[in-house]
Amino acid sequence: MRLYTRHRKKVLFLGTAFFLMFVILIVRLSYLMIFQSEYYLERAQDLHERERNIKAARGNILDTNGVVLATNKTVCTISVIHSQIQDEDAVVKMLVDELELDEAKVRKRVQKVSAIERIATNIEKEKGDAIRSYDYPGVKVDEDYKRYYPFGNLASKVLGFTGSDNQGILGLEAKYDASLAGAKGQILTTTDAWGIELKGVKENRQEPKAGNNLYISMDYNIQKYAQQLAERVKEEKQAKHVSMMVMNPQNGDILAMVNVPEYDLNQPYVVTDAQKALLGEEGADLPKMEQLNRMWRNFCINDTYEPGSVFKMVTATAAVETKSVSLEEHFTCPGYAVVADRRIRCHKTTGHGTQTFAETVANSCNPAFIEWGRRVGTERFYQYMGKLGLLQRTGIDLAGEASTIIHKQEKVGEVELATMSFGQSFQITPLQMIRAAAAIVNGGNLVTPHFAVKMESPDGNEINEMEYSIQSGVIEPETSETMRGILKQVVETGGGHKAYIEGFSIGGKTATSQKLPRSSHKYIASFVGFAPAEHPKVMAMCLIDEPQGVYYGGTIAAPVVKELFENILPYLEIYKEKE
Amino acid sequence: MENREQRGRRRPPQPQRQRKRRKKAVRRKYFDYTLLIMTMLLVGIGITMIYSTSSYTAYVKYNSAEYYLKKQLLYSILGLGGMYVTYRIDYHKYQKYWKAAGIIAVIMILALIPFGTKVNGAKRWLRFMGLSIQVSDVVKLAVIIVTASMICNMGKRYNKMRYVFFIWMFCGGIFAGLIWVVSNNLSSAIIIFGIVVMIAFVGYPYYLGHLSMLGAGGIAGFFAYQYLQRSTTSAADADNFRHARMLVWLNPEKYADTVGYQTVQALYAIGSGGIFGKGLGNSLQKLGFIPESQNDMIFAIICEEFGLFGAIFLMTVFGILLWRIVHVAQNSPDLFGTLLAVGVFAHIAIQVVLNIAVVTNTIPNTGVSLPFISYGGSSSVILLAEIGILLNISAQITREV
Numbered sequence: 015m016r017l018y019t020r021h022r023k024k025v026l027f028l029g030t031a032f033f034l035m036f037v038i039l040i041v042r043l044s045y046l047m048i049f050q051s052e053y054y055l056e057r058a059q060d061l062h063e064r065e066r067n068i069k070a071a072r073g074n075i076l077d078t079n080g081v082v083l084a085t086n087k088t089v090c091t092i093s094v095i096h097s098q099i100q101d102e103d104a105v106v107k108m109l110v111d112e113l114e115l116d117e118a119k120v121r122k123r124v125q126k127v128s129a130i131e132r133i134a135t136n137i138e139k140e141k142g143d144a145i146r147s148y149d150y151p152g153v154k155v156d157e158d159y160k161r162y163y164p165f166g167n168l169a170s171k172v173l174g175f176t177g178s179d180n181q182g183i184l185g186l187e188a189k190y191d192a193s194l195a196g197a198k199g200q201i202l203t204t205t206d207a208w209g210i211e212l213k214g215v216k217e218n219r220q221e222p223k224a225g226n227n228l229y230i231s232m233d234y235n236i237q238k239y240a241q242q243l244a245e246r247v248k249e250e251k252q253a254k255h256v257s258m259m260v261m262n263p264q265n266g267d268i269l270a271m272v273n274v275p276e277y278d279l280n281q282p283y284v285v286t287d288a289q290k291a292l293l294g295e296e297g298a299d300l301p302k303m304e305q306l307n308r309m310w311r312n313f314c315i316n317d318t319y320e321p322g323s324v325f326k327m328v329t330a331t332a333a334v335e336t337k338s339v340s341l342e343e344h345f346t347c348p349g350y351a352v353v354a355d356r357r358i359r360c361h362k363t364t365g366h367g368t369q370t371f372a373e374t375v376a377n378s379c380n381p382a383f384i385e386w387g388r389r390v391g392t393e394r395f396y397q398y399m400g401k402l403g404l405l406q407r408t409g410i411d412l413a414g415e416a417s418t419i420i421h422k423q424e425k426v427g428e429v430e431l432a433t434m435s436f437g438q439s440f441q442i443t444p445l446q447m448i449r450a451a452a453a454i455v456n457g458g459n460l461v462t463p464h465f466a467v468k469m470e471s472p473d474g475n476e477i478n479e480m481e482y483s484i485q486s487g488v489i490e491p492e493t494s495e496t497m498r499g500i501l502k503q504v505v506e507t508g509g510g511h512k513a514y515i516e517g518f519s520i521g522g523k524t525a526t527s528q529k530l531p532r533s534s535h536k537y538i539a540s541f542v543g544f545a546p547a548e549h550p551k552v553m554a555m556c557l558i559d560e561p562q563g564v565y566y567g568g569t570i571a572a573p574v575v576k577e578l579f580e581n582i583l584p585y586l587e588i589y590k591e592k593e
Numbered sequence: 594m595e596n597r598e599q600r601g602r603r604r605p606p607q608p609q610r611q612r613k614r615r616k617k618a619v620r621r622k623y624f625d626y627t628l629l630i631m632t633m634l635l636v637g638i639g640i641t642m643i644y645s646t647s648s649y650t651a652y653v654k655y656n657s658a659e660y661y662l663k664k665q666l667l668y669s670i671l672g673l674g675g676m677y678v679t680y681r682i683d684y685h686k687y688q689k690y691w692k693a694a695g696i697i698a699v700i701m702i703l704a705l706i707p708f709g710t711k712v713n714g715a716k717r718w719l720r721f722m723g724l725s726i727q728v729s730d731v732v733k734l735a736v737i738i739v740t741a742s743m744i745c746n747m748g749k750r751y752n753k754m755r756y757v758f759f760i761w762m763f764c765g766g767i768f769a770g771l772i773w774v775v776s777n778n779l780s781s782a783i784i785i786f787g788i789v790v791m792i793a794f795v796g797y798p799y800y801l802g803h804l805s806m807l808g809a810g811g812i813a814g815f816f817a818y819q820y821l822q823r824s825t826t827s828a829a830d831a832d833n834f835r836h837a838r839m840l841v842w843l844n845p846e847k848y849a850d851t852v853g854y855q856t857v858q859a860l861y862a863i864g865s866g867g868i869f870g871k872g873l874g875n876s877l878q879k880l881g882f883i884p885e886s887q888n889d890m891i892f893a894i895i896c897e898e899f900g901l902f903g904a905i906f907l908m909t910v911f912g913i914l915l916w917r918i919v920h921v922a923q924n925s926p927d928l929f930g931t932l933l934a935v936g937v938f939a940h941i942a943i944q945v946v947l948n949i950a951v952v953t954n955t956i957p958n959t960g961v962s963l964p965f966i967s968y969g970g971s972s973s974v975i976l977l978a979e980i981g982i983l984l985n986i987s988a989q990i991t992r993e994v
Contacts, residue, residue: 016928017928017931018798018928020798021796021928021931022923022931024795024797025795025922025923025931025938026923027800028794028795028919028935028938029915029916029919029938032915032942032946033912035946036908036911039908039949039953040904040905040908042950042953042955043863043904043949043953046860046864046953047864047866047867047868047896047900047901048867048901050864051864051865051868053864054861054863054864054865055864055865057861057864058861058862058864058877058878059865062877062882206649206877206881206882207880208653208881212880
């Protein structure tokens, strides 16, 4: 049959129609490949790329002599890649056997269709090697760092610990986390649809940066000795807690900070037996987290107490400096004092008799201090508390410092002033107290107590030394000298004589603080001592919380400091004075 | 419609003038090199891309990266041999044996019922002397021959719309219907029916009937689309997979993890190609993300590796090929040649458009391979044979010098 032009036109019609369809498709393609390109590329990359973090080695924490207090050890992370697993049952059985995990949980993880599924972290290296030796496809063993504390519970409440991601959670680990942590590295690998990494495709690798090493002022030997001492005292006195602090009063370097019971830093989430005993039966019902929080508390900074008679050194300092009382003046204690219509007893109910100013301190005579406080007056009293740093936090490089609990100045009447004069009816932290004591005896410089001394880069090239503010001249050097003499007398002839060591010049002050409510008859026995008395190089404080039996600071806390001093003074190159 | 047709009939036939011109023409042996070169270019691109897309997964699956490449090379050689054979056969022979072609096609479809190989629940393959033959591909060639022959045999009687409907029903109804019912292959049925409709359209003298049908179809489609958009059914619980595919089409990423997986993966591939692509061999989506990417989704990988430029280049090659087929159709010595050429044109053009539209999610997902490029033996051999037929037609073109 013949072909007509109309047929040709129809063919052209069809050709044109398809040409238009091609144009539409090209427009559609252009839209997808130009305007949507970024969107789809990103999504596709998400699909193809697997991001693997490389942990950075965390910096060590070292004591003043370079003893490593916190470091890392190699542990393993076990994961499974679903698509690569060949024998599911064998993998599940192996993981259950090796890791002692619940079979149902492991099976669920193994069966989950995901790129990579973590089974367990922080597995000992030997176990990781054992799992690796099975050589099952789809089971991955990645080596990793875990924080490790060689001395277990040493200074646990100071050092703190890290979490599963190696991030600092408490203590110095948390405070200096940013510098200790370093920077994570990353490997970006490209995988096929079954999750197998492609060879020959460029791998994006960003090396991790190891964290800096932190040097602290703590001295391992002193800390260890103080901790042993505190543990022994706690045992002997059946006390709840025993805290010890050793500080350089000239610059605020803390050489030791002990709070027994301590806990094992390598197992921070296990409530220790000592802590369980402390919490008692009521405590056992508390949520686990609350129990742990209590175990982790650092009594020296996280809790406040009534400082009691140790505080008398503050009242005395204010009295001396404001010349409210002359050193030659005498005071007669009848065994009580009447303030407003209240009768306040002296601890020696028969009275101390007639005493010099220095003797009132040595005897820790309450009626005398009521008088000294009254003469100083509320305004100056608060002024000196402020000057000696008792109205604000110390600024120590640990988190969670408690703040002073005290009456508003306007509301302080005669009775309040009287009780405050001998260290009652307000609360401060033990650390605030030792800091004030340091300022009183070091010539009037208010230091910032601290641990961190310097940060050092892993290669040792960059060193960043910490600086801490010292507020100088908060009291006159002469006042300080006077106070050193008076406090030396406390140890030589007064209530602190049990801290006296033959041949050493030691100053100090005792305290027996009542815990609230006063009707509970619970006490905190404490003692602050320093040596040498003329030029203090070391200051120590011991607090015994709720001792059984004798609870006087002078009787039970002073000997602890004495024993400590006997051992650490020679170590600190403080020797017996030649006769 | 009657008026239009009568007017058409009254018009003085133009071919008289042409006949006069043809008498002056000097007959010269003619060979369409452009058509051949474009075909060879497509076959070459196809082999390259099949190797590129399949090597990784073939290695994973069969431990041989060249698994699909080798097979496709064999099919291509077979197909080129077939092309030479059909080039040497005078195309008028097909008009004589069209009944045989039709009957063989029907027998092959029916043979699927007892002998067909079941793949994914549908019977589409016949195993014959160690070769797997996709019956729908053979039917496509058969339906071109049958439809063209029937229309030519009707001669001048083929000027009423009822004959057009008859062709639709007879050729389309039998072949497309059987393929749909027997092998549950809607996309092939649509292509077969499309071929029939286009041949029938070119053979028929007028436009109005077809255009009004097209309009009616368009309106129906518009309402269907509206209905679909308001549908609250989720693809996951749609009553059948075709309904689900419609819903996926509208919102592919919503179903990216289930029924929309393939569509979304194809879009990732296309989009991540950008303007210039990642370069040959650098596709990531072919690494198992798009399953069997050497088949229907091969165009997505071409987009990923060669970018928008590569995609437009390939479409241009198809465009030139189709333009040459239009040329053959327009200059064929007689109507039968024209209709055969139109059939081949329809076969290739419909598949290219549907394939690219599916891959770009312009229309709902349906399995259509990309002619000459996608992996597949029967389709390569049949398409090359059709090109051979075109070359034979074009060799019989007389042209003026």
